[in-house]
Amino acid sequence: MDFNKRALLIIDYTNDFVADKGALTTGLPGQQIEGHIIELANQFLSAGDYVILPTDLHDGVDPYHPETKLFPPHNLKDTWGRELYGKLQSWYREHRDNDHVYFFDKNRYSAFANTNLDNYLRSRKITDLHLTGVCTDICVLHTAVDAYNHDYQLTIHKNAVASFDQTGHKWALNHFKTTLGATIMP
Ligand code: ZN
Numbered sequence: 001m002d003f004n005k006r007a008l009l010i011i012d013y014t015n016d017f018v019a020d021k022g023a024l025t026t027g028l029p030g031q032q033i034e035g036h037i038i039e040l041a042n043q044f045l046s047a048g049d050y051v052i053l054p055t056d057l058h059d060g061v062d063p064y065h066p067e068t069k070l071f072p073p074h075n076l077k078d079t080w081g082r083e084l085y086g087k088l089q090s091w092y093r094e095h096r097d098n099d100h101v102y103f104f105d106k107n108r109y110s111a112f113a114n115t116n117l118d119n120y121l122r123s124r125k126i127t128d129l130h131l132t133g134v135c136t137d138i139c140v141l142h143t144a145v146d147a148y149n150h151d152y153q154l155t156i157h158k159n160a161v162a163s164f165d166q167t168g169h170k171w172a173l174n175h176f177k178t179t180l181g182a183t184i185m186p
């Protein structure tokens with residue numbers, strides 16, 4: 001019997017996107033999902049599944065990067081803003097050597113754009129992706145669209161995603177379900 005292999009994706013859960021003083025913070029909604037993200041990460045590791053942390057990285061302010069016109073500088077290399085937020089930082093330090101934990105840099109909204117994520121998942125026969133992190137309607141959304149286009153099964157954990165835009169957050173949750181065929185977990 002073949003069981004589907006699963007990976008939990010924790011997207012962009014850094015100080016800049018979550019902490020009060022973050023450059024592009026989701027604020028309280030982002031901070032409120034911290035405990036549930038850690039709970040899920042522990043569940044996935046104990047079940048023998050994978051925990052993947054795709055994390056936005058900007059190397060200085062690049063005039064050619066499309067985000068430069070849209071957002072203030074954020075997740076700059078070697079800064080506090082780019083460190084994982086709160087308990088996730090210590091969780092990652094504790095588990096970073098586990099070969100089922102994979103942290104990687106990304107430079108676009110989607111965790112699939114310009115990265116080896118698809119190869120990483122396929123080589124390990126991972127077919128089910130569980131998405132958490134921020135922002136629901138930006139990086140989580142673009143990652144979900146690419147996952148759909150690459151034929152992955154999607155689950156979105158409603159209490160483990162957040163945005164600074166509540167209208168966008170609600171719209172994206174509906175879109176995951178009705179258009180990307182995702183299971184929404186309460
Ligand atoms: Zn960025």
